[in-house]
Amino acid sequence: MQTYQQATEALHAFLAKFNKGVDVEPDLDLFEARVVTSLRFLHFIMLIEELSGVEIDPGEIDIAQLKSVSAIQAHFLSSLPDAAVGAE
16 A cells, blocks of 8 residues: 555656646646646546545546545545645
8 A cells, every 4th residue: 555645646747747847736726727638537537546545436526526636635645644744
């Protein structure tokens, strides 16, 4: 199992891979800024599932939980080891 810090780093690496030169701040709206596009959305969901160990039901996706790095951290990564340290 990954730690909160490792999962956050993997999330940033994924986002940077397709968005060279874009500074992905914690509260940046990933969809509005087109950091995550419809073409990458399924890969994005699969990555979050892999990092968090939480299965995301496609029929019940709450976009607000995926809107920014900080939202993903709060909703999917907060139960990982060292989350309290990473949230400071």
